[in-house]
């Protein structure tokens with residue numbers, strides 16, 4: 001991505017405008033990922049774009065718009081607030097709240113026509129109370145969630161069947177879906193996923209025997225949909241793969257898919273370290289020889305983990321720039337290897353969107369260093385980092 005692209009972009013209308021540190025999100029790459037995912041599916045299978053946690057850190061509204069324009073037909077979020085944000089942005093499609101909501105949030109969710117997931121009698125009762133109330137003119141769409149082994153949200157199989165019967169017989173509700181969620185679809189060993197799917201199938205058979213029929217049956221996350229067509233049912237709920245990241249090292253993406261976000265910054269100061277000089281809080285790095293270093297205005301308040309101190313690296317022009325000393329709240333110091341030309345204002349890549357990107361680590365590589373998963377790297381990026389969009393539906397724009 002060239003600097004020219006940034007100059008043609010409208011200035012973001014928020015407090016971080018003009019900040020040297022920013023995330024660049026390639027919406028054309030996102031559209032390509034969504035099309036590649038759709039290509040794996042039968043045309044009858046719907047794609048639900050999971051855009052919880054601000055679109056896994058990429059910006060929920062921008063991601064949702066492009067995903068819908070590229071083949072997704074529904075959206076999913078984790079909280080009512082996230083759903084309201086998308087609805088308020090004018091997106092008219094079904095928006096499913098995946099997680100448990102508190103009873104006090106039901107009225108707000110219904111007002112914004114969010115679809116709700118039911119795992120307990122209490123939440124079903126709360127939804128019915130709102131759905132029967134004044135001002136609700138159309139049935140409230142609900143999905144019954146079955147806990148087949150994740151042990152997080154959802155009703156046990158027999159209980160779920162009873163919940164489904166109540167939903168199907170209640171005129172103020174629409175039986176929009178039945179779902180389950182896999183605990184280990186990203187692992188090499190598929191045995192537990194098959195076990196969960198078998199349990200799910202049993203529930204579906206029982207429901208069908210009882211004469212109740214949901215509109216959409218769904219189970220697969222990215223890992224399940226990437227590994228097999230066994231788990232597709234009517235709809236797949238895809239999150240991490242939209243963003244071009246692998247659910248785990250066991251699962252591969254389609255070959256055309258790639259990460260859609262990079263994080264970049266600009267050098268704010270050049271340092272000439274002498275032998276014995278120490279860098280940063282706690283003086284955890286001591287120069288052994290003369291070394292050039294650069295101060296980069298990104299820190300843990302931006303979501304750049306403090307545990308990368310003395311372990312992570314950034315990239316510039318093909319050189320890896322190792323972190324010296326501690327990552328602080330707003331700034332990080334990196335070494336400039338011999339031969340790496342750099343002056344104040346020059347760009348460095350903090351998180352690369354592909355392996356060839358200037359020597360910087362990908363989200364997957366940083367996750368490896370930190371002993372976590374790429375999900376945590378991208379969702380950690382804080383609101384202070386402006387998201388800058390290239391490509392997409394119309395001309396470049398920022399949000």
Ligand SMILES: *Cc1c(COP(=O)(O)O)cnc(C)c1O
Nearest residue numbers: 050098181221222237238239240
């Ligand atoms: C987050 C989530 C997904 C998406 O998972 P990915 O691994 O990102 O594809 C699907 N279903 C549920 C219930 C989730 O919470």
